[in-house]
Amino acid sequence: MKIAITGLSNSGKTTAFNALTGLNAETPIYPNVTGEPNIGVVKVPDKRILKLSEIYKPKKSTFATIEYIDYIGLTKGDLKQNKKVFDLIKDADAIVHVVRVFKNESVSHPLENINPLRDIETIELELIFADIDLVEKRLERMEENKKRGKKPDESEHKLILKLKDFLLKEKALRDFNFTSEELISIRHLQFLSIIPKVIVLNIGEEDLNGDNINLIKNEIKKQYPSIPILSFCGKIEMEIAQLPPEEKQPFLDDLKINEPASFKLIQTCYEMLGLISFITVGEDEVRAWTIKKDTPAVVAAGKIHSDIERGFIRAEVISYDDFIALGNMQTAKEKGLLRLEGKTYPVKDGDIINFRFNV
Ligand SMILES: Nc1nc2c(ncn2[C@@H]2O[C@H](COP(=O)(O)OP(=O)(O)O)[C@@H](O)[C@H]2O)c(=O)[nH]1
Ligand SMILES: [Mg+2]
Numbered sequence: 001m002k003i004a005i006t007g008l009s010n011s012g013k014t015t016a017f018n019a020l021t022g023l024n025a026e027t028p029i030y031p032n033v034t035g036e037p038n039i040g041v042v043k044v045p046d047k048r049i050l051k052l053s054e055i056y057k058p059k060k061s062t063f064a065t066i067e068y069i070d071y072i073g074l075t076k077g078d079l080k081q082n083k084k085v086f087d088l089i090k091d092a093d094a095i096v097h098v099v100r101v102f103k104n105e106s107v108s109h110p111l112e113n114i115n116p117l118r119d120i121e122t123i124e125l126e127l128i129f130a131d132i133d134l135v136e137k138r139l140e141r142m143e144e145n146k147k148r149g150k151k152p153d154e155s156e157h158k159l160i161l162k163l164k165d166f167l168l169k170e171k172a173l174r175d176f177n178f179t180s181e182e183l184i185s186i187r188h189l190q191f192l193s194i195i196p197k198v199i200v201l202n203i204g205e206e207d208l209n210g211d212n213i214n215l216i217k218n219e220i221k222k223q224y225p226s227i228p229i230l231s232f233c234g235k236i237e238m239e240i241a242q243l244p245p246e247e248k249q250p251f252l253d254d255l256k257i258n259e260p261a262s263f264k265l266i267q268t269c270y271e272m273l274g275l276i277s278f279i280t281v282g283e284d285e286v287r288a289w290t291i292k293k294d295t296p297a298v299v300a301a302g303k304i305h306s307d308i309e310r311g312f313i314r315a316e317v318i319s320y321d322d323f324i325a326l327g328n329m330q331t332a333k334e335k336g337l338l339r340l341e342g343k344t345y346p347v348k349d350g351d352i353i354n355f356r357f358n359v
Contacts, residue, residue, distance in 0.1 A: 001290065002067045003269060004089035004195075007098035008110050008119055009073030012202035012234040014038060016098050017070035019237035020262045025070065027238075029107050037071040037088055044270075044288065045263055048279060048320050048350060052286045055327075062287040064277055066266060074126050076111065079133060086130055090190040094269050095197040097123055101216065102204035102233070116216055117223065120199060124224075127193040128167050134189055135164045156185055167193070175226055196272050198265065199224070201231035208233055208255065228268050232261035276349035279320065280304070291347060298343035301355045311359035315341045320350035 005013045005020075014027045021040030043063035053061040071088055075081045089095065099116045100109065111119065138160055146152050159182055166176050172193035178186075199220065207213055217229050240251055240260055252260065270276070277288040278300060289303050297317075302309030322337045323329075332338045347353070 001065075001093045001269070001273075001275070002069065002091065003094045003096055004092035005068060005070040005096045005098060006074060006085065006089065007123060008100065009075075010107050010109060011073065011098045011100040011119070012102070013070050013073065013098045015234035015238050016096070016200060016202065016232075017068055019232070019234055019241045019260075020068050020265065022241040024242065035072065037069055039070075040068045041065050042068065042262070044266055044277075044290075046277065046288050048277075049286055049288050051324065052279065052281055052320075052352075056281050056283060056286050058281075058283055058286045060285045060287075062285060064288045064290045066269075073110065074123055076122050076126070079126075079129060082126055082130065086192055089195075090192060092195055094273060095195050096265065096269075097197055097199050098234070099199055099201050101201045101207065101213070101231070102235070104204070116201060117219055120220060120224065124172060124193070125170065128170055128172060131173060131191045131193045132164065132167045134191060135160055135167060138189060139164070159186065163191075172197075196269075197227055198268055198272065199227050199229045200261075200265065201229065202234045203231050205233055205236060208236075208257075228272055230261065230264060230268060232264075237261045276347070278347050278349075278351045278353050280354070281352055293349070294346040296343060297341055297345040297347055297353070297355075300347045300353070301357070304355070307359045308355050308357045311357035312343055313356040313358055315345060316354040316356065317341050317345070317347075318352050319348065320352055323352055 005017055007013050014025050017023070017038050017040065018025055018027070021042050023038070023040045025038040043065055046063055049061055049063055069088060069092070071085050074085055097120065099119050100114060101116055103114060111122065142152055142157055142160075163173060163176065163186070166173065173191050174194050174196060201213065201216065203213055213231050217231065220229055236255065237260060240248055241262065243251060248260065252258070274293045275290055276293050277290055280287050280289065289300070291300050291303055297315040298309055298312045301312050301315070316338055318332050318338045323332060326332050326335065326337065329338065
């Protein structure tokens, strides 16, 4: 899964990137408009994989991973400049929009003062404007094709016009009610405002335990009810991410932070995207596989290998909790908790699956 970190410059994107990845990319107080993107891959924390690895002692334990990308900030009203960012993030599964709430006189704000709601609106509009541009280019292309005698796809044309109307009302496509066919038919256009988004308020150290943040959250929720909102203090989270593992928890406890923001964010993205994990176990490898909720067993099998999908016979399934309660597969079998499921079985989060197949 690829998650793009965006926002205005100096909102704390790179600080957030460091907090999320434990890396140490530079965070200058001056906005940078050039440079290379930061890319970091992190494991999705999953206690189940740790526990199952203790039991199976496999040669390898493989967690699901997330790739984070952090690049220059978006600039209000500069589509040409923003396209540099959009080209990099248009295939992202989710966008994390970092919004500055922290105050710091020595760190300039590209729009002069701290105003989270305005900043959110600004970035939303930049995504929407870029999509309007895409829609217009697509319509032009369709027109040219028609002149050249190519028969236009009427249903796509109609849909694009509807999307244009929607965008012109300054609404993001993630709030458009697509049918699943429509979604497939426009996928190639790689719209930006369609990408599911999380807002992360980057708050100051002084706001960690204040009510002030809840007020801001409520205000944002009113305007953007469909966007999940998190808050964290980027600077502190970045310091925590760089501590050795055994020092992290005491530090978090001290600050009355329940869990690192990086965990919470991943959880939020999984929920927002309707993602779950199923698990395969064995002496060679214990591994988490990320899929959409309710994926049929046969499609989940294809995630591992197309041969397993093609030659699918049955899935042997047990829930993680049942397995842990019993301790081993033999007992699970005897108790009838290891079920045989067919192709259409909707896979559940934490299912431990062994696929039987034949090619
Ligand atoms: N006080 C404070 N400063 C922060 C926080 N997050 C970022 N900064 C500072 O803001 C500046 C810009 O941060 P950076 O992450 O590089 O912003 P970017 O341009 O969005 O990538 C740096 O000097 C950071 O130290 C925060 O939560 N609190
Ligand atoms: Mg940066």
